[in-house]
Amino acid sequence: MKQTxxxxxxxxxxxxxxxxxxxxxxxxxxxxxxxxxxxxKAQNMALNSYATPEGLEIGRAQAVQAEAAGxxxxxxxxxxxxxxxxxxxxxxxxxxxxxxNKNAYDYWRRPSRSSSLSEKEGKKCTSEVIDxxxxxxxxxxxxxARYNPIVMEGAGSxxxxxxxxxxxxxxxMARHANADVILVGxxxxxxxxxxVYGSIALQTPEDKRLIKGIxxxxxxxxxxxxEDGRRMLEEICGIPVLGVVPYFKDIYIEEEDSVSLEKKQHxxxxxxxxxxxxxxxxxxxxxxxxxxxxxxxxxxxxxNNVSDISRADIIILPGxxxxxxxxxxxxxxxxxxxxxxxYRDGKTIVGICGGxxxxxxxxxxPMGIEGTIVSLPGLxxxxxxxxxxxxxxxxxxxxxxxGKVCQGYxxxxxxxxxxxxxxxxxxxxxxxxHGFLDNAPVIEHLLKGKVKENCVMQSYxxxxxxxYDLLADHVRKHVDMSRIYQILQNND
Numbered sequence: 001m002k003q004t005x006x007x008x009x010x011x012x013x014x015x016x017x018x019x020x021x022x023x024x025x026x027x028x029x030x031x032x033x034x035x036x037x038x039x040x041k042a043q044n045m046a047l048n049s050y051a052t053p054e055g056l057e058i059g060r061a062q063a064v065q066a067e068a069a070g071x072x073x074x075x076x077x078x079x080x081x082x083x084x085x086x087x088x089x090x091x092x093x094x095x096x097x098x099x100x101n102k103n104a105y106d107y108w109r110r111p112s113r114s115s116s117l118s119e120k121e122g123k124k125c126t127s128e129v130i131d132x133x134x135x136x137x138x139x140x141x142x143x144x145a146r147y148n149p150i151v152m153e154g155a156g157s158x159x160x161x162x163x164x165x166x167x168x169x170x171x172x173m174a175r176h177a178n179a180d181v182i183l184v185g186x187x188x189x190x191x192x193x194x195x196v197y198g199s200i201a202l203q204t205p206e207d208k209r210l211i212k213g214i215x216x217x218x219x220x221x222x223x224x225x226x227e228d229g230r231r232m233l234e235e236i237c238g239i240p241v242l243g244v245v246p247y248f249k250d251i252y253i254e255e256e257d258s259v260s261l262e263k264k265q266h267x268x269x270x271x272x273x274x275x276x277x278x279x280x281x282x283x284x285x286x287x288x289x290x291x292x293x294x295x296x297x298x299x300x301x302x303x304n305n306v307s308d309i310s311r312a313d314i315i316i317l318p319g320x321x322x323x324x325x326x327x328x329x330x331x332x333x334x335x336x337x338x339x340x341x342x343y344r345d346g347k348t349i350v351g352i353c354g355g356x357x358x359x360x361x362x363x364x365x366p367m368g369i370e371g372t373i374v375s376l377p378g379l380x381x382x383x384x385x386x387x388x389x390x391x392x393x394x395x396x397x398x399x400x401x402x403g404k405v406c407q408g409y410x411x412x413x414x415x416x417x418x419x420x421x422x423x424x425x426x427x428x429x430x431x432x433x434h435g436f437l438d439n440a441p442v443i444e445h446l447l448k449g450k451v452k453e454n455c456v457m458q459s460y461x462x463x464x465x466x467x468y469d470l471l472a473d474h475v476r477k478h479v480d481m482s483r484i485y486q487i488l489q490n491n492d
Contacts, residue, residue: 005488007179011154013195017186018217020061023153025475027069028468038147039065042136043080043169047284051409055395056096064254068468079139133168137176159202171207180212180487188218212487213242220247243479251470254287269299273450276312279304282322285434297451309338314348317355324373327358349428353412356430360384382430384416401441408435
């Protein structure tokens with residue numbers, strides 16, 4: 001039996017420093033080394049989510065990390081999920097189930113031990129006191145009883161001292177877990193010395209003692225040029241630098257942060273099948289397109305440019321957290337009309353989740369679930385009508401496509417007047433199934449007649465397994481794993 005290790009937390013000097021990817025790497029490393037690890041992030045804010053085997057909802061990053069660890073995902077890995085609905089409000093998902101919407105100011109200014117949350121379901125409004133801190137700590141304790149070690153991820157920066165009293169995801173969570181904290185800094189964005197030193201200096205003495213090491217992430221260039229910098233950083237911080245991880249481009253791990261959208265393709269390309277994903281303001285679950293992005297026959301790009309939409313071979317209307325609001329914007333910016341014209345011209349149209357709803361005849365929200373828009377006509381391409389409801393559908397599904405068994409998952413609000421998981425006309429497909437495009441039969445159907453020859457692609461499941469191993473090898477090569485194991489086994 002493997003020795004019990006302390007929980008390890010990867011905290012950050014800021015957002016998008018690579019905490020999620022580093023945590024995924026360590027989930028795979030510990031699995032490779034014979035442990036039974038599990039990921040944990042007390043509170044996540046993301047529009048990309050995933051359905052657990054029990055039909056509950058968690059952040060996509062923790063589902064990816066669980067996959068890297070080789071275990072089924074569970075809500076205890078991400079007990080609190082915030083799904084932004086506007087610049088000021090988020091849907092609050094607790095232990096996999098939505099419990100209402102919360103104004104950002106009220107949420108972050110909640111009392112440190114409990115929070116009063118108003119839940120709007122139709123005309124009914126109730127008030128309940130929920131101790132979020134207790135909920136996330138209980139989830140961690142349940143997880144820690146089953147797995148070893150727990151690979152924890154912080155959120156944003158650990159030095160937001162104005163939020164210290166209400167923080168339930170960074171250092172207070174590390175204290176509860178008695179975790180060894182590794183601070184991750186992003187050298188690619190610049191200012192890594194100040195951000196690392198400042199993040200440590202702003203901690204209380206109690207929290208500072210929990211920080212056992214530093215990992216510098218996204219290094220570019222000759223590693224030898226940073227040897228002096230590494231030594232200086234250790235001297236001024238009094239904490240060892242456990243690794244300098246180079247930036248990589250050839251390892252593909254699903255990302256949930258909307259920041260990653262900025263790095264994606266946004267233009268048409270010659271000589272390939274051009275697939276336009278309509279860029280919605282509240283786009284969600286854009287990991288749906290990862291398989292198409294790596295298909296050599298395809299140029300998948302994101303756009304809300306009417307001309308680009310008209311020139312694309314395939315147009316995908318993706319999922320969204322605010323279906324009616326995004327549908328209204330599509331009418332305002334001309335994209336709705338461009339999609340309708342493209343359909344009339346014989347172009348292939350695909351709608352997923354909220355995009356599926358938009359392709360229908362109408363969407364109504366009589367109870368104000370999404371906001372103040374009561375109803376809007378859809379694009380009129382598919383014969384469905386949708387009504388928004390308070391209940392949320394979350395489940396993993398198997399489905400048949402072209403005679404082959406495929407897999408995916410559903411996460412959506414709203415009920416359409418059809419029970420078909422996939423609704424297909426001559427050159428339009430609508431579905432509530434996320435992961436629909438991860439299946440080879442679906443891809444080959446879409447590309448049939450648009451490419452000169454089909455190619456046999458590696459299964460997406462096998463591809464992801466290979467990428468987790470490559471990521472683990474990359475991080476293991478540049479991090480002092482012997483020293484990390486010493487830290488996690490130390491009982492001082």
